[in-house]
Structure formats: C-alpha cells, structure tokens
Amino acid sequence: MTTKISRREMLKLTAASAVAMSTGLVSSTKIFAAPPGQDTITLRFQENEQYYAEVVEAFKQQFPNVNIEYVTVTGIDHAEVASKILSQLAAGTPVDIGYAATEATQLYAGEGLALPLTQRVLDSKEELAEYFADVSPVLTETMMYEGDLYQLPRDFNAANMYFNTELLAKAGLEMPPAEWTKDDFVEYARAMTGIDGSYGYGWTNRLWGSWTPWFFVNNTNFLVEERAPGGEWMWETFYADDPKAQGRGGGWRWPAPQANNPEMLEALEFVVSLTRDGLTPEVGMGTGETLTGFFTSGKLGMTPAGGFWSGNLYNQGMPKDAFDVQFWPAWKSQRHQLGVGAAWILNGSQHEDEAWEFVKFTTKKEIMEICGLFNPVTLTTPVRRSMNNEERYSVTGPANWQVFYATLDERPDTGPIPAPVFSIEMTDIYTRFTGLAVNGDMTPKEALDGMQAELEALYARQ
Amino acid sequence: MVSQAIQPKRNRITQWLAADTMEGIRRQRALLGYLFIAPSIIGLLIFIIGPMIATFALSFFKWNVFRPPEFINFENFTRLFSDPRVFTAFRNTFLLVIMTVVMLEILALALALSVHRLASRPLSYFFRTSYFLPVLLSGAAVAVTLGYMFHRDFGVINYYLGLLGIPKISWLTDSNVVLWSVSLTTVWRNLGFTFIIYLGGVSSLPTEILEAAQVDGAYGWRRLKSVVLPLLSPTILFATVTDIIKMLQFFDEPFIMTRGGPGDASRTVVMLMYENAFGNLAFGYGSAIALILFAVILLVTGIQFALSRRWVFYS
Numbered sequence: 001m002t003t004k005i006s007r008r009e010m011l012k013l014t015a016a017s018a019v020a021m022s023t024g025l026v027s028s029t030k031i032f033a034a035p036p037g038q039d040t041i042t043l044r045f046q047e048n049e050q051y052y053a054e055v056v057e058a059f060k061q062q063f064p065n066v067n068i069e070y071v072t073v074t075g076i077d078h079a080e081v082a083s084k085i086l087s088q089l090a091a092g093t094p095v096d097i098g099y100a101a102t103e104a105t106q107l108y109a110g111e112g113l114a115l116p117l118t119q120r121v122l123d124s125k126e127e128l129a130e131y132f133a134d135v136s137p138v139l140t141e142t143m144m145y146e147g148d149l150y151q152l153p154r155d156f157n158a159a160n161m162y163f164n165t166e167l168l169a170k171a172g173l174e175m176p177p178a179e180w181t182k183d184d185f186v187e188y189a190r191a192m193t194g195i196d197g198s199y200g201y202g203w204t205n206r207l208w209g210s211w212t213p214w215f216f217v218n219n220t221n222f223l224v225e226e227r228a229p230g231g232e233w234m235w236e237t238f239y240a241d242d243p244k245a246q247g248r249g250g251g252w253r254w255p256a257p258q259a260n261n262p263e264m265l266e267a268l269e270f271v272v273s274l275t276r277d278g279l280t281p282e283v284g285m286g287t288g289e290t291l292t293g294f295f296t297s298g299k300l301g302m303t304p305a306g307g308f309w310s311g312n313l314y315n316q317g318m319p320k321d322a323f324d325v326q327f328w329p330a331w332k333s334q335r336h337q338l339g340v341g342a343a344w345i346l347n348g349s350q351h352e353d354e355a356w357e358f359v360k361f362t363t364k365k366e367i368m369e370i371c372g373l374f375n376p377v378t379l380t381t382p383v384r385r386s387m388n389n390e391e392r393y394s395v396t397g398p399a400n401w402q403v404f405y406a407t408l409d410e411r412p413d414t415g416p417i418p419a420p421v422f423s424i425e426m427t428d429i430y431t432r433f434t435g436l437a438v439n440g441d442m443t444p445k446e447a448l449d450g451m452q453a454e455l456e457a458l459y460a461r462q
Numbered sequence: 463m464v465s466q467a468i469q470p471k472r473n474r475i476t477q478w479l480a481a482d483t484m485e486g487i488r489r490q491r492a493l494l495g496y497l498f499i500a501p502s503i504i505g506l507l508i509f510i511i512g513p514m515i516a517t518f519a520l521s522f523f524k525w526n527v528f529r530p531p532e533f534i535n536f537e538n539f540t541r542l543f544s545d546p547r548v549f550t551a552f553r554n555t556f557l558l559v560i561m562t563v564v565m566l567e568i569l570a571l572a573l574a575l576s577v578h579r580l581a582s583r584p585l586s587y588f589f590r591t592s593y594f595l596p597v598l599l600s601g602a603a604v605a606v607t608l609g610y611m612f613h614r615d616f617g618v619i620n621y622y623l624g625l626l627g628i629p630k631i632s633w634l635t636d637s638n639v640v641l642w643s644v645s646l647t648t649v650w651r652n653l654g655f656t657f658i659i660y661l662g663g664v665s666s667l668p669t670e671i672l673e674a675a676q677v678d679g680a681y682g683w684r685r686l687k688s689v690v691l692p693l694l695s696p697t698i699l700f701a702t703v704t705d706i707i708k709m710l711q712f713f714d715e716p717f718i719m720t721r722g723g724p725g726d727a728s729r730t731v732v733m734l735m736y737e738n739a740f741g742n743l744a745f746g747y748g749s750a751i752a753l754i755l756f757a758v759i760l761l762v763t764g765i766q767f768a769l770s771r772r773w774v775f776y777s
C-alpha cells in the first residue's frame with residue numbers, strides 16, 4: 001500500500017504555512033514550478049557538493065539541461081536531519097532529491113513524502129539488473145515499505161566491533177576469531193582496561209550502535225519485528241536465484257513495543273554491568289565523533305562501528321594497522337543490526353522523471369566509484385559487493401575489511417535498526433531511559449518498564 | 463470689482479498635503495515620519511508579530527507538516543498541563559536561570575569594578591578583551607569543547623581535580639550535577655556581555671558623588687553598598703532583566719552537551735518545544751509550549767519591573 005500525495009495536496013500542505021493559516025489564507029503559489037521560460041531544470045539535491053561534484057559533472061554530460069543545486073543539511077543524527085528536511089518542507093522550499101538512512105526511510109515513505117519507485121524500477125529492469133545482482137537483498141529489503149521500494153541503497157553500516165590493535169597487543173591478545181562470544185568479549189574488555197588509563201569498551205547513547213547490537217545478539221528487539229507482505233515483484237524479478245532473498249517480504253514492520261521483555265532486560269543488565277565493573281567509561285549522549293577521539297588516542301580498546309569508521313580513523317591520522325574489525329560477539333545468536341542510506345525522490349516534485357534519472361545514474365558502478373564518499377577515502381560502506389575489495393581498504397585498513405560485507409552474506413539474519421514512521425520520538429524515549437539506566441538513576445528493570453510505558457503511549461497516539 | 467487669482471487645480475492628495483496650510487505641513491511631516499519607520503514596522507510585522515500570531519493560531523491545531531492542520535480547540539493546552547515532562551522542563555529552566563543569573567551578575571559586577579579601578583590602560587584593554595572573547599564564540603562550539611572537558615573519565619577538569627585528590631565527578635551524567643555543568647558553561651560564555659554592561663555603568667557613575675562619599679569617610683564595602691550599588695541600580699535592573707529573558711530561553715548548551723539528559727535532568731522548556739515541534743512533528747503542541755513560555759517571560763519581566771520601583775534609583 002502506498003500513500004501518494006498529489007501535487008495539488010502537496011502544494012496545499014506546504015502553502016499552509018503558519019502565517020497563512022493564522023490569516024486564513026492558503027497560497028496557491030506553484031512552489032515546485034520552474035520559472036516560466038526557463039529551459040534548464042534545476043533539481044534541489046540534499047547532498048554535499050564536495051562528495052558529488054564529479055558525479056554531477058558526469059550526469060551533466062549526459063543530461064546538459066538538468067542543473068543540480070546542492071542543499072546541505074547537517075545534524076547531530078538522522079532524526080535531526082529529518083526534522084530539518086521537514087522544516088524546509090513546511091517553509092515551502094523542499095528538496096527534489098533527499099537522502100535518508102534507515103532512521104527516516106519509513107517516516108518519509110509512510111507520510112507520503114517519498115515517491116514509491118516500484119513501477120519505475122520495473123520499467124528499468126534491464127538497466128538495474130546488474131545493480132541489484134551486486135547488492136545484498138538485506139539492504140534492498142530495508143529500503144522497502146509496505147511492499148514498495150522507496151530508495152535504491154547507496155551505503156550501509158552494520159555494527160561490527162573495532163579493536164585498537166596497540167592496546168590489544170599490550171594486553172597480550174590477538175584478534176578474536178569470527179565466532180567469538182560475549183564471554184570472550186568480557187575477557188578482552190577486562191584485559192585491555194587499565195592499560196595507560198584506558199577502558200576495554202566504549203559506546204555512546206543513541207539508536208544505531210549504542211547497546212542495540214547487544215539485544216540483537218540476544219535475539220530480541222525493543223519493538224516487535226515482522227515483515228510486511230508484498231515485495232514479491234522485487235525478489236522474483238531481481239533475486240530469483242539468490243537463496244538469501246528467500247523468505248523476504250515487503251519491508252519491515254514494528255507493530256508493538258516489547259522493551260521490558262526478559263531478553264531486553266538481560267541485555268541492558270549486561271551493558272550496565274560493564275560500566276559498574278569499570279570496563280566502560282562514562283556513557284553519554286553523542287555521535288561517533290566522541291568515540292573516534294577516545295579510540296584514536298588509545299583510550300578505548302573496543303567500540304561498535306561500521307565500515308564508515310575506517311575512513312574516519314584514517315582521516316584522524318590513525319595508521320591502518322593500528323585498528324582492526326571483527327563480527328559482533330555471539331550471544332544467543334550473532335545477528336547484527338544495520339542501517340542503510342540512499343536518495344529518495346520527493347513525491348510531488350515537478351521533476352520526478354529527471355530526479356529518477358539522476359538517482360538511477362548514481363547507482364552505476366563507474367559512477368559510484370567516483371563519488372566522493374567512496375573515493376579517494378571510503379567514508380561509508382558501498383552497497384555494491386564488488387566495491388568492497390582489497391584495493392578499497394588497502395590505504396585506510398582495516399586488515400579484516402571482509403567483515404563488512406560478510407555481515408550481510410554470512411549472517412543473513414542481520415536486520416535494520418527499528419525505525420517505524422515515528423522513529424524520531426521513539427529514539428528519544430529509547431535514549432532517555434537508556435541514559436537513566438547506565439547512570440544508575442534507575443535499575444535496568446525500572447528503565448525498561450518506563451521505556452515500555454512511554455512507547456505504549458506513543459503507539460496509542462498514532 | 464475684486465479680482466481673484468486663478469488657483470491651479472489640485473487633486474485630493476496634493477490638496478491634503480498642501481504646504482500652504484498648517485494642516486498640510488503637519489500631514490507632510492507625519493507622512494515623512496511614517497516613511498522613515500516603515501522598514502522597521504514592516505520588519506516587525508513579518509519577523510515578530512506575524513510569527514507570534516501564527517504561533518498563537520497553531521497552538522489550537524494538530525499539524526505535522528504532512529497532513530492538513532486539524533483544529534483541536536484547547537487539546538494541546540490540556541495535554542501540556544497534564545504532561546509531567548513540561549513541569550520538569552520548567553523546573554530545570556528556573557533552576558538554570560537562578561544559578562546562572564546569580565553567578566553572572568555577581569561575577570560580571572565584580573570584574574567590572576576591578577577592571578574599572580585598573581590604572582594601566584593597556585592592562586584594562588587586555589582584560590576587557592579577554593572577558594569578552596567567549597561571547598564571540600559559537601555556542602555549539604563551546605558546548606562541544608566543554609562537553610569533552612567535562613567527561614568524567616577522559617575530561618581535563620576531572621584530571622586536575624584528581625591531582626587535588628578530588629574523586630571523579632559525573633558532570634554530564636549525574637542528574638544532581640548536570641545543571642551545574644550547563645550553568646557554568648553558560649556563565650563562562652556569557653560573562654563578557656554582562657561585564658561590558660556593568661563596565662559601562664561603572665564608568666558613567668558621577669565622580670563628584672563618589673568623591674563626596676570618600677570625603678565623608680565611606681570606603682570599601684560601605685561605599686559599595688551605600689553609594690555604588692544604588693547608583694548602579696538602573697544598570698543592574700537592565701542586566702538582570704535581559705539576562706533572565708535570555709536564560710529562560712536556554713537551548714544551545716544543554717542541547718549540545720547533554721541532549722537534555724540524563725533522562726530529562728537538563729531538558730529546558732525551549733528544548734522540549736523544539737523536540738516536540740521539529741522532532742516529533744507536533745507543531746501545534748510545540749506552539750502551545752512556546753506560548754506558555756512567552757507568558758512566563760512576560761510575567762517574570764513584569765514582576766521585575768514592578769519590584770524595581772522599590773530598589774532602583776534613577777536620579
């Protein structure tokens with residue numbers, strides 16, 4: 001099922017700005033229309049010019065009448081970026097092509113802001129066959145909502161475990177094997193804690209990364225997970241011969257909260273015990289940058305991060321052999337959490353066709369190769385399996401770079417972080433109660449009970 | 463026969479503005495005045511009055527940008543008054559205002575008095591510049607940097623306190639301490655502005671009164687309490703009113719340093735308003751919070767002015 005907002009409705013919504021509403025006026029200005037007599041079409045593209053300059057240059061050679069205007073939107077996390085995009089929409093200056101990671105995919109799709117791409121993808125079947133053959137079905141499914149595809153995956157990051165190899169060596173340890181366990185992890189954390197004032201393991205309080213990987217490997221989630229029906233068109237058309245595509249549906253649903261189930265409690269008690277035992281330093285709200293600083297300066301032995309971190313560490317001056325990466329340790333399972341990012345097209349944009357041509361163009365392998373996010377330094381993990389190769393990580397490291405894509409291929413139960421339509425408010429509840437548990441204001445049980453109660457109220461409001 | 467001069471035919475506007483009558487001259491002057499203030503009035507209408515009316519109107523609607531606004535009467539206000547997080551945010555904001563404004567006023571006044579007494583001009587310029595520099599820094603940059611400095615395990619503040627034998631303090635994750643961390647950061651960043659206001663006030667104190675007080679034997683604390691502070695009272699009123707209004711809108715520091723945590727321990731009213739409007743897409747509810755905050759600011763400022771009649775000395 002798709003909720004399509006017609007252009008007329010979209011115009012009305014955006015025009016229903018606060019001032020207009022207060023005065024009872026609804027402007028009928030055609031905000032998406034190009035000025036009369038202008039032959040060149042301008043697409044407003046939510047991206048950073050430094051990453052896309054070469055891509056856009058190549059696109060212009062093929063489509064000289066399409067101009068790309070960059071709209072840079074920054075934020076401390078995806079929720080903040082999403083809120084800024086929505087503010088632009090409210091102000092009547094929306095983008096034609098936006099970028100969203102898993103955190104906002106269903107928000108944009110569910111509210112009818114993003115254009116469903118299903119028919120367009122089917123119409124370009126021959127052109128896109130090579131792309132989908134190179135992209136794991138896990139990633140494609142994550143970009144689907146209620147049976148339709150809304151984004152062509154560009155990059156992904158699954159939470160793997162990064163090691164500071166210098167601290168590891170000082171502790172007399174070697175990189176653990178792929179099948180290492182939670183108990184092995186505790187031993188590693190204990191061994192690396194205290195060396196030159198360091199801590200064995202560090203994390204920050206947010207949705208991705210955070211303590212989310214721990215309840216994933218404990219075979220649970222704070223929201224009930226289920227697959228939406230539909231999506232056969234995708235699996236039969238592009239993944240008919242791929243066994244990893246079997247059993248997939250039309251995207252993910254999170255129909256109810258279950259934050260205080262026993263497995264969740266067990267996982268939270270575990271991470272709280274790491275702080276209590278002095279293996280983890282203070283856990284605050286934050287982003288990867290906080291951890292990067294502490295990790296590069298040798299204060300943290302292990303921390304959750306995805307492929308994006310290798311480029312970040314390299315840019316911070318960390319030699320490629322000073323860190324390495326492994327799967328997340330196994331507990332009841334070794335199921336990883338991931339997030340996927342991609343462009344979306346504004347539903348109601350006057351230039352949907354041109355925007356689709358641009359989005360499709362950016363999925364070509366030779367174009368992805370020149371994208372500033374993947375070249376010269378890999379700043380996030382490319383979704384194409386063939387682009388995750390030795391050459392890519394030869395300058396930045398890590399040595400065990402194969403883990404990034406193996407997380408999808410060898411751990412096919414890997415799934416997205418929970419991100420329903422109301423993910424922004426949900427994330428606030430999640431991080432608030434997590435903070436109260438790790439700082440000791442609440443016991444893990446109290447925190448999860450509180451989280452459950454607020455999530456139930458949130459679901460009731462929808 | 464009396465001859466009559468032929469008057470040129472005037473249209474109604476030129477007649478209305480005719481310079482050969484007193485009324486016309488008065489009207490011309492008035493029109494000129496209105497033209498001069500028009501840019502300010504238009505700016506005020508577009509950027510202040512308009513959004514205020516819009517916020518008022520929005521507070522009666524449910525609107526999430528995607529769907530058309532839905533009129534819901536007083537539902538946002540009913541929710542607001544039964545939402546415990548709103549009361550927590552107001553409590554945090556008031557505590558932050560008290561802590562910050564008290565520290566700001568005392569420190570800024572003390573520094574202004576000290577710098578004013580400096581005989582060396584270069585030294586005086588040096589201190590003025592030093593105290594004012596943090597005002598020029600971005601709030602977000604300050605909050606990020608101090609966020610690192612306040613880190614319990616890796617922060618430089620706990621490192622130096624540790625050298626003095628003081629155990630680690632969870633500046634940003636202890637619910638009982640976090641408001642102090644936010645407040646200290648804000649004081650450091652805003653001190654320079656309040657300092658300049660006080661320095662201006664101190665510099666314009668009438669020297670003949672100060673000298674007369676000295677002749678009468680008023681020195682030190684007595685001179686400060688009985689002469690300087692009463693003379694400075696209009697400046698103190700101005701500084702406290704503007705600082706309180708500014709601090710009631712606390713946002714940058716707690717938003718960057720703690721995101722309102724742990725839990726809601728450092729969440730302020732403006733943060734809650736922002737998160738509801740732009741995070742949860744409840745623009746109506748966010749507007750209702752903004753409206754209540756506006757009323758509170760108005761009330762607090764009104765009380766300050768009412769009380770000022772008792773202690774502010776204007777002549």
